[in-house]
Amino acid sequence: MRGLVLVSHSEEIVKGLYSLLKEITTKTPITLGGGLEDGSIGTTFDRVLKAVEENPAEEVYIFYDLGSARMNIEMVMEASSKTIHLIHAALVEGCFVAATLLEAGVSNEKIMKQLEPLIIK
Numbered sequence: 001m002r003g004l005v006l007v008s009h010s011e012e013i014v015k016g017l018y019s020l021l022k023e024i025t026t027k028t029p030i031t032l033g034g035g036l037e038d039g040s041i042g043t044t045f046d047r048v049l050k051a052v053e054e055n056p057a058e059e060v061y062i063f064y065d066l067g068s069a070r071m072n073i074e075m076v077m078e079a080s081s082k083t084i085h086l087i088h089a090a091l092v093e094g095c096f097v098a099a100t101l102l103e104a105g106v107s108n109e110k111i112m113k114q115l116e117p118l119i120i121k
Contacts, residue, residue, distance in 0.1 A: 001056065001057040001058065001059070002028070002057050002059045002060065002061070002072050002102050002108075003028055003029035003030060003031070003055045003056065003057030003059070003060045003061070003102075004021070004028060004029070004031075004060065004061050004062075004095060004099060004102070005029045005030075005031050005032075005033060005048075005050055005052055005060050005061070005062040005063070006018060006030065006031075006032050006033070006034065006051075006062075006063055006091075006096060007033040007034065007043060007051065007062060007063065007064040007065070007069045007072070007073060008033075008034040008035070008043075008064065008065040008069065008093060009034070009035065009041045009042055009043055009065055009066055009068075009069060010034055010035055010041055010065075011032075011034040011035030012034075012035075013034060013065065013091075014033070014034035014035075015032065015034065017091070017092060017095055018030055018032055020092075020096070021095060021096065021099045022099055023055075023077065023098075024099055024103065025039075025099050025102075025103045026103070027103060028099055028102045028103050029055050029056050029057050030055075030099070031051040031052070031054050031055040032051055033047045033048040033050065033051030034047075035042055035047075036051070039104070042068075042098040043057075043064075043068060043069040043072050044072060045072045045075050045076060047072075047086055048069070048072045048075075048076045049076045049079060049080065052076055052080050052082060052084065053080065053082075054090075055082075057082075058082055058083065059082065059083040059084075060082055060083070060084055060085070061085045061087055061095065061098050061102070061111075062084055062085065062086050062087065062093070063089065063091050063094050063098070064086075064091070064107045065091050065097045070086070070088075073086055074086070085108070085112075087115060087119075088119050088120055088121075089115050089118035089119050089120065090118045090120060094115055094118045094120050097111075097114055097115055097118065098111055098115065101114060
């Protein structure tokens with residue numbers, strides 16, 4: 001099974017994106033790592049790790065919004081035994097493409113190819 005992990009400095013952003021994605025997915029597990037414990041803006045290793053570990057999939061695509069979120073994800077990649085694809089794509093558009101293709105059972109290679117135009121350099 002493959003899933004999605006959404007990481008943002010804003011809990012509201014990932015909650016809204018989750019609501020959008022649930023309109024097109026029924027089988028793809030999605031977990032969230034947004035904001036800080038007190039509801040303020042930011043990301044932490046612990047919240048990202050929790051989102052990865054709570055996702056029932058053994059392979060996840062992680063999308064993020066800003067650089068420090070990426071740094072936390074990279075540390076989680078070292079700590080988790082799951083297969084993690086860190087995607088540097090536009091958050092909303094990338095998640096939507098990936099969720100649609102994961103739901104359809106498309107191969108990882110084809111998903112990555114479809115995400116290429118959305119990669120932020």
